[in-house]
Amino acid sequence: MRIDIITVEPDLIKSPFENSMMKRAIEKGLAEVHFHNLREYGFGNYRQVDDYQFGGGAGMVLMIEPIAKCINKLQSERTYDEIIYMTPDAKTLNQATANTLSLQENIIILTGHYKGVDQRVRDKFVTKEISIGDYVLTGGELAAAVLCDAVIRLIPGVLGDETSALTDSFQDNLLSPPVYTRPSEYEGMKVPEVLLSGNFPKIEEWRSEQAYKRTKEIRPDLLD
Ligand code: ADE
Structure with missing residues (x-):
């Protein structure tokens, strides 16, 4: 899977990809992540990428031309399955969306800044928010x-x-059941007997019950 991230703050986003699971995925060649500094597509000596919003109001808006230049360049090199825009005014990420995206080959992720991007970027290029x-x-x-x-x-x-x-x-719409490791007793707090029983059908049954109970208590909306 190849992911192209368009941003005005490449340094802010790089470090999670240089550590832990994402680093290993990249090293194994299972994921390829490329960062594109939007400023390289900006106007003039200052590499301007944003401007005041029409109609007035605080906050700058990312202009369409630099973003269009960057996306057009990427699209001239390969076909993208999705162009995703990260924004708070969209549907919330859930496991189903993560599952679907993990099957894609090439995706672009556009990150907003300031007041966000000109609406025409969303209308013309973005396939998922x-x-x-x-x-x-x-x-x-x-x-x-x-x-x-x-x-x-x-x-x-x-x-x-x-x-x-x-x-x-969330992989099955339920929260995870509680987990325990050694010691089997800590200051009088015992690990549930069933987990030490070696009876795996019983353990599975207990885990399912606990997952359901937790979900009902904490996130009943997931059961709807
Ligand atoms: N950009 C700013 N806030 C965000 C949020 N909550 N989700 C996605 N992108 C964002």
């Missing part, structure tokens, strides 16, 4: 890193234990 939650970040860079993490870990071969992504919370 994603928010990572109902709060406003300073820019879409961290949101793009979150999306990439959620997607890249699902690419077959990225996680050492192939089954572990499948048992994550």
